[in-house]
Amino acid sequence: MAALTKADLAEMLFDDLGLNKREAREIVEMFYAEISEALEKNDNVKISGFGNFELRDKKSRPGRNPKTGEEVAISARRVVTFKPGQKLRSRVETYARSE
Amino acid sequence: MTKSELIEKISYNQDQLPPKDVELAVRMILDRMVNSLSNNERIEIRGFGSFSLHYRAARVGRNPKTGAAVDLTGKYVPHFKPGKELRKRVDY
Numbered sequence: 659m660a661a662l663t664k665a666d667l668a669e670m671l672f673d674d675l676g677l678n679k680r681e682a683r684e685i686v687e688m689f690y691a692e693i694s695e696a697l698e699k700n701d702n703v704k705i706s707g708f709g710n711f712e713l714r715d716k717k718s719r720p721g722r723n724p725k726t727g728e729e730v731a732i733s734a735r736r737v738v739t740f741k742p743g744q745k746l747r748s749r750v751e752t753y754a755r756s757e
Numbered sequence: 758m759t760k761s762e763l764i765e766k767i768s769y770n771q772d773q774l775p776p777k778d779v780e781l782a783v784r785m786i787l788d789r790m791v792n793s794l795s796n797n798e799r800i801e802i803r804g805f806g807s808f809s810l811h812y813r814a815a816r817v818g819r820n821p822k823t824g825a826a827v828d829l830t831g832k833y834v835p836h837f838k839p840g841k842e843l844r845k846r847v848d849y
Contacts, residue, residue, distance in 0.1 A: 660798075661798065661800060661801040662789065662790070662793040662798055662799070662800045662801070663800075663801055664802055664803065666789075667789060670786075670789055671782055671785065671786075674785065675778070675781060675782055675785060677774070677778070681771075681773050681774060684771060684773075685771070685774070685779065685782045685786075686786065688767045688770060688771065689763070689767065689783060689786055690802055690804070690805045692758075692763055692766045692767055692770075693763065693805070694804075694842075694843055694846060696758040696763075697843065697846070697847050698846045698847055700847075701758050702758070703758045703763070704758070704759050704760070705759075705760045705763070705787065706759070706760055707760075707787060707791070708760075708787050708791065709835070711837075713847060735848045736847050736848050736849055737839070737844070737847065737848070738806075738837075738839045738843060738844070738847050739837075740835070740836075740837030742834065742835040745791070746791055746794065746835055747834065747835065749791055749794070749795040750794050750795050750797075750810055750833045750834065750835055751832045751833060751834075752795065753795050753796065753810070753833055
């Protein structure tokens with residue numbers, strides 16, 4: 659099955675909400691751009707009914723190059739994690755039961 | 758940032774649509790994303806990341822209060838993998 663993309667979302671806003679194609683594309687772009695911008699500023703994003711995007715600071719830790727077995731340090735970094743909300747979790751669990 | 762703040766930001770940064778329409782558009786985007794995942798359809802947003810389902814195998818769990826064993830069936834859980842651009846932007 660093909661994945662859902664920004665183009666599909668823009669088409670939906672054109673078909674179902676009646677935005678023109680440029681407006682539809684812009685709204686979809688801005689939706690993800692604003693979430694990204696908040697995360698870049700270390701601001702967690704809470705979307706009720708969907709889930710939370712949270713930032714985690716990871717300490718530096720030893721790792722290994724899986725090809726050569728050589729030890730390399732994995733640097734400290736900040737990463738984004740997604741915690742699905744209750745509504746989303748129960749919706750996708752239903753999929754498992756319907757199979 | 759909450760959903761209503763996200764709607765406010767988008768409204769502020771464009772001058773074509775009234776806030777009511779922006780709010781409707783955001784709700785439609787989110788509903789469509791939930792619907793896709795609940796049909797096990799991946800979501801791929803370039804630069805942002807991808808959402809997919811991961812399977813959790815059936816296991817025997819425990820009631821934390823009583824300690825009784827409980828059979829838990831296998832289930833699907835949503836998973837988000839941040840894209841390269843987002844990973845770079847949030848890292849310091």
